[in-house]
Amino acid sequence: MKAKAFEAARALAVEQGLHNVTMPEIAKRAGVAPTSLYRRWGDVGSLLMEMAVERLNETFPLPDEGTLVADLTLWARRIAAGLNADTEVNFFHVLLATTAMSSETRHHVLAPRLEQLDAMLGRARLRGESAPEADSVIDHLIAPLYMRSVLGMPLDDRYADKLVRTLLETMTA
Amino acid sequence: MKAKAFEAARALAVEQGLHNVTMPEIAKRAGVAPTSLYRRWGDVGSLLMEMAVERLNETFPLPDEGTLVADLTLWARRIAAGLNADTEVNFFHVLLATTAMSSETRHHVLAPRLEQLDAMLGRARLRGESAPEADSVIDHLIAPLYMRSVLGMPLDDRYADKLVRTLLETMTA
Numbered sequence: 001m002k003a004k005a006f007e008a009a010r011a012l013a014v015e016q017g018l019h020n021v022t023m024p025e026i027a028k029r030a031g032v033a034p035t036s037l038y039r040r041w042g043d044v045g046s047l048l049m050e051m052a053v054e055r056l057n058e059t060f061p062l063p064d065e066g067t068l069v070a071d072l073t074l075w076a077r078r079i080a081a082g083l084n085a086d087t088e089v090n091f092f093h094v095l096l097a098t099t100a101m102s103s104e105t106r107h108h109v110l111a112p113r114l115e116q117l118d119a120m121l122g123r124a125r126l127r128g129e130s131a132p133e134a135d136s137v138i139d140h141l142i143a144p145l146y147m148r149s150v151l152g153m154p155l156d157d158r159y160a161d162k163l164v165r166t167l168l169e170t171m172t173a
Numbered sequence: 174m175k176a177k178a179f180e181a182a183r184a185l186a187v188e189q190g191l192h193n194v195t196m197p198e199i200a201k202r203a204g205v206a207p208t209s210l211y212r213r214w215g216d217v218g219s220l221l222m223e224m225a226v227e228r229l230n231e232t233f234p235l236p237d238e239g240t241l242v243a244d245l246t247l248w249a250r251r252i253a254a255g256l257n258a259d260t261e262v263n264f265f266h267v268l269l270a271t272t273a274m275s276s277e278t279r280h281h282v283l284a285p286r287l288e289q290l291d292a293m294l295g296r297a298r299l300r301g302e303s304a305p306e307a308d309s310v311i312d313h314l315i316a317p318l319y320m321r322s323v324l325g326m327p328l329d330d331r332y333a334d335k336l337v338r339t340l341l342e343t344m345t346a
Contacts, residue, residue, distance in 0.1 A: 019192045096269045099323055106325030138324070139317035139336070146323075147316030150272055152279030163312070170343050 004030040005037060006051040009044075018048065018097035042105055045098035049109040052094035062116040068124035068131055069164065076141055076160035083149040092146065132171040140167045177203040178210060179224040186221070191270035194221065215278055218271035222282040225267035235289040241297035241304055242337065249314055249333035256322040265319065305344040313340045 008029035012021045023044045027034040041047040060082075063074040083092060098106075117134050124131040141163050148155050181202035185194045196217045200207040214220040233255075236247040256265060271279075290307050297304040314336050321328050 093273070095323055096272055099266075099269055110324060138320060138326075140313055140339075143316035143320030144312035147311060147319060150268055150319075151283060151311070166313075166343060170339060 001030070001032055001036060001040070004032060005047065006054070009048060009051055013048070013094075018093060021048065023047070046105050046109050048094050049098050049106065052091045053110060053113050056091045057112055057116060062120045064120070064123065067127075068121070068129045069168065071120055071124070072137070072141065072164045072167065073161060076145060076164055077157050079142065079145045080155040080157065080160045083145060084155055092149065095146075096150075130171065132167060136167065136171065140170060174203075174205055174209060174213075177205060178220065179227070182217075182221060182224055186267075191221065191266060196220070218273075219278050219282050221267050221271050222279065225264045226283060226286050229264045230285055230289060235293045237293070237296065240300075241294070241302050242341065244293055244297070245310070245314065245337045245340065246334060249318065249337055250330050252315065252318045253328040253330065253333045256318060257328055265322065268319075269323075303344065305340060309344065310340065313343060 005026055008026045009021060012025055012029060021044060023037050024034050026044070026047065027037050030037075037047065041050065060078060063071040065071050065074055082090060114134060117137060121131040121134060121137070144163055145155065145160065148159070178199055181199045182194060185198055185202060194217060196210050197207050199217070199220065200210050210220065214223065233251060236244040238244050238247055255263060287307060290310060294304040294307060294310070317336055318328065318333065321332075
């Protein structure tokens with residue numbers, strides 16, 4: 001059911017815009033009962049978010065480049081490039097569009113992505129590197145990239161690299 | 174014309190949701206020609222953003238508490254409380270809703286708020302305090318607060334205070 005629901009939701013989002021996708025329409029397009037969608041996801045925001053997180057994890061798994069600074073740099077640059085591209089139904093759009101739709105399950109739906117982040121930081125620690133907490137990475141690397149995009153401010157590799165440096169300095173300060 | 178247009182836009186946003194507000198409807202409700210709205214704001218996203226920034230500056234001017242740490246702390250706590258409240262057509266909702274609607278004028282529309290921020294940092298420097306750049310305040314104080322809200326993560330005074338400390342430490346690092 002999940003694959004069918006996600007496929008239907010994605011098609012509807014492309015056709016009608018993310019804000020106009022509803023559970024009954026997804027159910028109809030996917031050929032499943034609306035009740036089973038509500039039972040599994042609770043609301044359309046959670047379904048869309050889970051879809052976006054799954055796609056993000058599959059398309060852009062977090063880097064494993066051998067050092068933490070390389071992992072963070074590659075990740076930050078990829079996010080900057082993705083936010084600049086601004087074309088398709090991407091993770092960021094779903095995140096923004098579902099802010100109003102979604103319930104407290106929101107944080108729960110993000111868990112698979114946070115697990116990838118924890119795994120990346122865990123690999124660094126296993127190599128003997130010191131690594132920040134996942135929350136610090138969100139606060140000082142991911143948040144500024146997204147915020148700049150929302151504010152219409154420029155985003156490039158240099159800025160991404162600067163954020164990585166600041167994050168690693170903050171940790172050792 | 175501006176006051177009428179903003180009043181009409183706000184009423185429509187409350188009635189129909191931010192995503193469904195259009196320039197022709199604002200014009201009709203305000204009793205002005207749509208062409209004058211397009212000439213002045215370009216698109217509905219810019220109009221809504223300018224409305225939100227004006228209201229934000231009037232309702233919550235940036236603090237002037239006598240020290241930078243007090244100013245930043247009060248501001249961060251206010252943002253955290255506002256994001257938790259999550260009730261009306263607030264700045265954050267407009268910011269998110271207009272991300273897709275708005276053109277490159279976006280950053281320009283935010284200028285009055287950035288001027289308030291620059292003024293607050295300028296007052297600190299005049300008192301002989303060292304103050305971070307406005308961009309750093311956005312990256313490491315404002316962005317994490319907004320991001321946490323978007324991710325459905327908890328926001329409280331303690332977390333706001335911690336961000337202020339990290340920002341001021343980063344500056345001196």
